[in-house]
Amino acid sequence: MTSLALINEFLGQPPNVSAHGYQIDHILEFCHWFMGALFVGWLGYFLFVLWRFRRRRNPVANHEGVTSGISTHLEFAVVLIEAVLLVGFAIPLWSQRVNAFPDDKNALRVQAVGQQFNWNFHLPGPDGTFGRTRADLVSNSNPVGLDPSDANGKDDLVVLNELHLPVDRNVIVDVASKDVIHNFALPNLRIAQDAIPGQLIPMWFKPIKTGSYDIICGQLCGLGHYSMKGTLVVDTPADFQAWLKERAELAAPAAPPALQRPPGEPGPGATPGSVPPPGAPKTADPGGG
Numbered sequence: 001m002t003s004l005a006l007i008n009e010f011l012g013q014p015p016n017v018s019a020h021g022y023q024i025d026h027i028l029e030f031c032h033w034f035m036g037a038l039f040v041g042w043l044g045y046f047l048f049v050l051w052r053f054r055r056r057r058n059p060v061a062n063h064e065g066v067t068s069g070i071s072t073h074l075e076f077a078v079v080l081i082e083a084v085l086l087v088g089f090a091i092p093l094w095s096q097r098v099n100a101f102p103d104d105k106n107a108l109r110v111q112a113v114g115q116q117f118n119w120n121f122h123l124p125g126p127d128g129t130f131g132r133t134r135a136d137l138v139s140n141s142n143p144v145g146l147d148p149s150d151a152n153g154k155d156d157l158v159v160l161n162e163l164h165l166p167v168d169r170n171v172i173v174d175v176a177s178k179d180v181i182h183n184f185a186l187p188n189l190r191i192a193q194d195a196i197p198g199q200l201i202p203m204w205f206k207p208i209k210t211g212s213y214d215i216i217c218g219q220l221c222g223l224g225h226y227s228m229k230g231t232l233v234v235d236t237p238a239d240f241q242a243w244l245k246e247r248a249e250l251a252a253p254a255a256p257p258a259l260q261r262p263p264g265e266p267g268p269g270a271t272p273g274s275v276p277p278p279g280a281p282k283t284a285d286p287g288g289g
């Protein structure tokens, strides 16, 4: 089985480091071999037909055509295999990703907010509760619009392009965008989710191997799309705690001046607990385009 799986490696798939990834790899592996067989089969058939029905051998058209049922059977077999792949494997796998979220108190929750051309990561901090975010508070120094008047947000961490996660623990990432459609893609973890402005879409996975992996944007989102890359560092639990502590210490002195704003001054479109929609009402085109 391992040697058959080399086709994934040959086609550029990086090593898998998530608990569910082997299932994706199996289906990819099967699809690649199946498509390979179809490619060789159809190409061979095409060349055979060119030769077999050449003009020199068939000066007069045969209006009767094929009488055997082989081609019908073959086509039916292909449709059947594809239906089994889709209904038997792909859809159940997909539904597990989008429905079977871990009912796990220990799961780590993180928000990933895409913007041209960076990934912002918002972690709830030691209290485990996300601070309120507001669209009108979003600025260069406050990339997710954390509301300074919310006590839950005091210990929150917001980091740019480098996300640390602990190994062997379920992670739920709420994916959002501040501008256009991005895609939060983790090739090594065999998972990706579109980041859609105005929506907060959860995805989940469990990293099973420590190391540094790519975070990329999987949707062509503008001229700088190619540079929209980050790093996912899967840490041991101890290293993860050390990273949280280090980031908290780094964040502490820098936060106050940038976040200052008179409390109790609600901005337009404030949605408690949600990632800001990308300020759509404020920046509405006066031209009505």
Ligand SMILES: [Cu+2]
Binding pocket: 114, 115, 116, 117, 181, 182, 183, 217, 218, 219, 220, 221, 225, 228
């Ligand atoms: Cu992007």
